[in-house]
Amino acid sequence: MKLNQTYDPRLWEQIRINKELRVKLASESLYWFFHLYFGENANYPTAEFQKEIYAILEDPNAKHVVIVAFRGSGKSTIATLAYPIWAILGKPANKFVLILSQTQSLARSHLQNIKRAFEGNELLRNDFGPINEMSDEWGSTSLVIPKYNARISTASTDQSIRGIRHGAHRPDLIIADDVEDISSVQTQEGRDRTYEWFVSEAIPVGDKETKIVNIGNLLHEDSLLMRLREKMESKTLPGVYREYPIIDKNNIPLWPGKYPTTEDIEEQKRKIMDERAWLREYCLKIVAADGQLIKPEWIHTYFKLPETSEDSFSHAAFAVDLAITQGLNSDYTAIVSAHIFHDANDKITIYILPNLINERVDFPTMVETVKMFKRTLLPSHRVETYVESNGFQVSLVQQLNNEGYDDINSVKVSANKRIRLQNTTHLLKNGSILFPQHGCEQLITQLVGFGKEKHDDLADAFSLLVNQIMVNEKPTPGIFVIEY
Numbered sequence: 001m002k003l004n005q006t007y008d009p010r011l012w013e014q015i016r017i018n019k020e021l022r023v024k025l026a027s028e029s030l031y032w033f034f035h036l037y038f039g040e041n042a043n044y045p046t047a048e049f050q051k052e053i054y055a056i057l058e059d060p061n062a063k064h065v066v067i068v069a070f071r072g073s074g075k076s077t078i079a080t081l082a083y084p085i086w087a088i089l090g091k092p093a094n095k096f097v098l099i100l101s102q103t104q105s106l107a108r109s110h111l112q113n114i115k116r117a118f119e120g121n122e123l124l125r126n127d128f129g130p131i132n133e134m135s136d137e138w139g140s141t142s143l144v145i146p147k148y149n150a151r152i153s154t155a156s157t158d159q160s161i162r163g164i165r166h167g168a169h170r171p172d173l174i175i176a177d178d179v180e181d182i183s184s185v186q187t188q189e190g191r192d193r194t195y196e197w198f199v200s201e202a203i204p205v206g207d208k209e210t211k212i213v214n215i216g217n218l219l220h221e222d223s224l225l226m227r228l229r230e231k232m233e234s235k236t237l238p239g240v241y242r243e244y245p246i247i248d249k250n251n252i253p254l255w256p257g258k259y260p261t262t263e264d265i266e267e268q269k270r271k272i273m274d275e276r277a278w279l280r281e282y283c284l285k286i287v288a289a290d291g292q293l294i295k296p297e298w299i300h301t302y303f304k305l306p307e308t309s310e311d312s313f314s315h316a317a318f319a320v321d322l323a324i325t326q327g328l329n330s331d332y333t334a335i336v337s338a339h340i341f342h343d344a345n346d347k348i349t350i351y352i353l354p355n356l357i358n359e360r361v362d363f364p365t366m367v368e369t370v371k372m373f374k375r376t377l378l379p380s381h382r383v384e385t386y387v388e389s390n391g392f393q394v395s396l397v398q399q400l401n402n403e404g405y406d407d408i409n410s411v412k413v414s415a416n417k418r419i420r421l422q423n424t425t426h427l428l429k430n431g432s433i434l435f436p437q438h439g440c441e442q443l444i445t446q447l448v449g450f451g452k453e454k455h456d457d458l459a460d461a462f463s464l465l466v467n468q469i470m471v472n473e474k475p476t477p478g479i480f481v482i483e484y
Contacts (some may be wrong), residue, residue: 008438023127026090030054033086034078038117038122041077045303049244050074056214056240058085060092066228070246070374071281073255079080079215080110080177087173089128089152096154098164100169100202102179103377107154110139114152118143157197161205170207177215185397188445189447194224199475208326218243218286221296223443248280251444293421294447298428301437305351308381314340314348314379317384319465320370321457322393323360331359333366335455336443336465337377350469354439367399386468387412388460401433411468420463421450427466 012104015022015036026033031054035042056062069075084097100106118125129147151166157179164171173203176198184190203212216225231237231434237311244253253259259268263480279285286296306313318337335357339347357369369382370385377383387397389410397410427433428447435444446459 001385005421009040009061010194013396025380026086026127028091030078030086030090031082033090034082037121037127038082041074042176042256045254047255047257049254051175051351052077052242053244056242057361058091059240059395060211062211062213062240063209064214064227064228064232064237066232066239066241067278068218068225068242068243068284070254070284071217071368073244075215075244076226078087078179079213081113083213084152084175085090085114085117085124088145088148088152092173092405093148094453095169096171097150097173097175098161098205099152099154100179101154102157102158102181103183104156106178107156108141111143111152111154113379117144131210145386161189161201164205171205171210172207172234173201173211173213174206175213175215176202178217179214180216180219180223180225182219184221184405187454188222188449189454191220193224195227198224200370209472217281219280221448222441223287240376243284245284254474267338292448293418293450294425294428296448298425299444299448300428300431300434302434303437305353305436308339308378310341312341312343313381314342315344315382315384316340317386317465318373318377319386319388319461319468320366320396320460321388321464322396323457324365332455332457333361334358334461335373336458336461337370337373338465338469339378347432348469350427350466351434351444352435352440352462354436356440356458358442363396363399366396367403370396370400370408371403372406378449384468385409386464388464411464413464417456417460417463418451420467421447421459424463425469432435433466 006140013140015025022036026036031051034054037047049069050073051070053067056065056067057079057087067075067079069325082101084099086092087094087097101110118130128319129145142151144151149167153163153164153166155161155170179193180194185195205214214225214228218225220226228237228239229241232239232241244254246259246268247262251262253262253265259265259275268282269278272282274363276287280287308316309399316337316339318335321334323331337353337355339351339353341351343349361369370387373384374383381402385405386409387393387400389397394410397408399409424433443458443462446453446456447462450456
C-alpha cells in the first residue's frame with residue numbers, strides 16, 4: 001500500500017482495525033508513526049515544512065542534520081519525542097539513541113516525556129511491546145526496550161559521555177536539542193566550550209554510521225548551530241541544514257493550518273509582547289543584546305584588497321595594545337593593521353588586514369614583533385605605528401626608540417574603552433571600515449560582543465588604530481592624547 005500523506009477516512013478505518021497494516025505503516029514512515037501514536041499532538045493540519053522535517057529525519061543518507069525552526073513549530077515534539085522512539089521501533093532499527101540537552105533537568109524531562117508516551121499510550125504499547133526503566137553507570141537515566149534490545153538515554157553538556165555504550169552498541173542516533181541558551185552564547189569562552197564539548201565528546205561517542213541531529217534556535221553569530229551551518233555551506237561538513245521561520249521571505253505564514261493569515265501572525269506577535277523575542281524565537285533573526293555597542297549588520301566586508309599602487313592609496317598603519325602581565329588569566333597583546341584609501345572627495349576608507357596578533361607574549365618578543373610589522377607590513381610605503389603608552393606600556397616605545405625606530409607614535413588615552421570604541425561606530429555603520437571575508441573573526445567577535453566577551457584586546461587595538469587615523473590622517477611621530 002502506498003504511504004499516502006493525506007487524510008483518507010477509509011484508510012484510517014482500515015488502520016484502526018488492522019494491527020498488521022498499522023505496524024507496517026508506522027515502521028516504514030515517521031510521518032505515519034507520529035500521526036498514529038502521537039496524533040493528540042497534531043492539533044493542526046501538517047505543514048509542508050513539517051513533512052520536510054519528517055523526510056529529512058527518515059533519510060538514512062542524511063548523517064548530520066541541523067533543524068532551526070520557530071517556537072511552537074512542533075520540531076521538538078517530532079525530533080525528541082516521536083523520532084527517537086520510531087528510530088528504534090521502526091525501519092532504522094537503532095539500538096542506542098542518545099538525547100543531549102544543556103542541563104540535566106532538561107535531559108530528564110525529555111526522557112520522562114518518552115516514558116509517559118509509552119505508559120499512557122496503550123496502542124503504542126500493545127503494538128510494540130513493554131519498556132523498562134534503569135539507571136546506568138554514566139549517571140544518566142535510560143529507558144530500555146527489551147523486545148528490541150535497545151535503549152534511549154539522555155545526558156547534559158556538563159556530563160562526560162566518553163565510552164558510553166549499550167552492550168556492544170555505541171550510540172547510533174544522537175539528538176542534540178537546545179544545547180545552548182542566551183547565557184551560554186554571550187561569551188567567546190562559553191561558545192567555545194559548547195563547541196569543544198560537541199566535537200570532542202558528543203560526535204566521537206558515536207560510530208561511523210551514527211546519525212546526528214541538532215535542534216535549536218539561532219542565538220548568536222558564532223553559536224554552535226551557526227558554526228555547523230557555515231561548515232555545511234562550505235562543504236567541509238556533509239549534512240543538511242534547514243531554517244523554518246514563522247513567515248517566509250514573502251511574509252506568507254509557513255504553517256497555514258495554524259496561522260492561516262497574516263492577521264493570525266500579528267495576533268501571535270502581540271501575545272509575545274517583546275520585539276526582540278519575536279525576531280529571535282519566531283523569525284529566526286539574530287538579535288543584538290541589550291546595550292550592544294556594535295551591531296553585526298555594521299560589519300562590512302571586502303573580497304579583494306585594492307592595490308596600493310592606486311592613486312587613492314594613502315598609507316598603511318597598525319596599532320599595538322600591550323598587555324602588562326603574562327599570567328594565564330591576563331590580557332593578550334593585540335595588533336590590528338590597515339590600509340587607508342581616499343576617494344576623489346577625500347572620503348577615507350579603512351581596510352582592516354587579516355594579519356592580527358592576539359597572543360600572550362613576553363616583552364622582548366613584543367619588541368621583535370613590532371619591528372617585524374614595521375619591516376614587512378608594506379615595504380617602500382609609509383607605515384604609521386600607534387602604541388598605547390599609558391604607564392608601563394611606554395617602555396615599549398622607549399625600547400623601540402633606543403633601537404633606532406624613532407617614528408613610533410606614542411598614544412596616551414584618557415577616555416574609557418567603551419567611549420573609544422563608540423567613536424568608531426559611525427564609520428562602521430556607513431561602511432568606511434571594511435573587514436576581510438576571512439581572517440578577522442576574533443576581532444569581529446570582540447567588536448559585536450563588546451562588554452560581554454571575556455577579552456577585548458583586539459577591540460582596544462582596533463579603536464586605537466581607527467581613532468588615530470581619524471585624528472590625523474597624516475600624523476607625525478609624537479604623543480597624542482585622546483580625550484572625548
